[in-house]
Amino acid sequence: MDDAIDHLTRLMAESENMVFFTGAGISTESGIPDFRSPGGFWEKNRPIDFSEFMASEEARKESWRRKFNMETVLSKAAPNDGHKVIASLYQMGKVSSVITQNIDGLHQVSGVDEKDVIEIHGNTTYAKCLDCHQRMSLEEVRSIFQVDETLPVCPACGGIVKTATISFGQAMPIEAMQRAEMEAINCDLFVVAGSSLVVYPAADIPVIARQHGAELVIINREETALDRFATLALNREIGETLTRCHKFVA
Structure with a gap:
């Protein structure tokens, strides 16, 4: 193992209360497009604001058209190695909860109990x-x-x-955000997997974990603004990275 993988493996093995925080990067490895990335869906299709959805029947119709057009992609998506490792760690009792910005339900499909998946952006x-x-x-x-x-x-x-789902302009779910913050406060290892950490208030949650003494690990293809605060930051593929660590975690 290289030094970074060895370090992450030791952190995971020693943790007694690990929390994962996942973003679009883990789902892109299942073939689900990152809507926010350059050239992504929202760049080509102006987001429908929640106020517009509520006020306009045509906006609601367009929202459902987009939903059913995208359903052909979403319905084919399956949990990838990253989801499976997280589910395995959860079933081992190493992971207490998964906080996710994703709306695809793949953590539940992979084997994490619905009650322990905190969906801060809803579910599609x-x-x-x-x-x-x-x-x-x-x-x-x-x-x-x-x-x-x-x-x-x-x-x-x-x-x-x-x-x-939580649309642009729609209030964040209070209960889910409160649960996420409590999980961040109580964990000893907080692992960000596939989030660029640019969407707030969700991006504050890793900071809360760090402020309350948790080790912070960020696994993301690109650097994030929080990398300098992290115990360990890995700009790598999630599935491959977690799989290499998992085989050495008791």
Whole structure:
């Protein structure tokens, strides 16, 4: 092993309460595009602000068109080696929770219990009512929308239905953010995997962990603004890096 992998392996082996914080970089290794990167989806398609979604039926229709166009990519995505190593460490009792900026649900598919995945940007694998929060499956919404682009409404209260993601301009989920901060405060090792750490307030969470005494590891292809505060920063592929460490972690 090289020195960096050896260092990370020792940190993981010695940790008693590890928390992972994942971003788009781990999901790109599953073939899911990074929407924010140069040339990415949001550069070619202006994001629909939450206020616009609420005010305009046409904006809501466009939002669902984009969702179902992207579904062909998302539905084929499967957990990669990075997801699998995190799930394995979780099942071993080494990882207490996974905080994720991703909306694809791949951590749950890989074997991390839903209750221990903190989705600070929501989840795109289902829809929910913005008023009473009742869930609807995407299949239900698609069956409604494919009939002359009829917009779905909540069967319980008649409210507006949206994918369960946090859109531009929409308030962050208070409970999820509070849970994420508590996990950061209580962990002894905080591992960032695939986040550029430029989206706030999410990018404050690793700082909270560091301020409360946790070792901070950042694994990301490009440098981040927090690399200089980290115990260890690795500009490498996530799946390969975690797999090399995992085989030596008891």
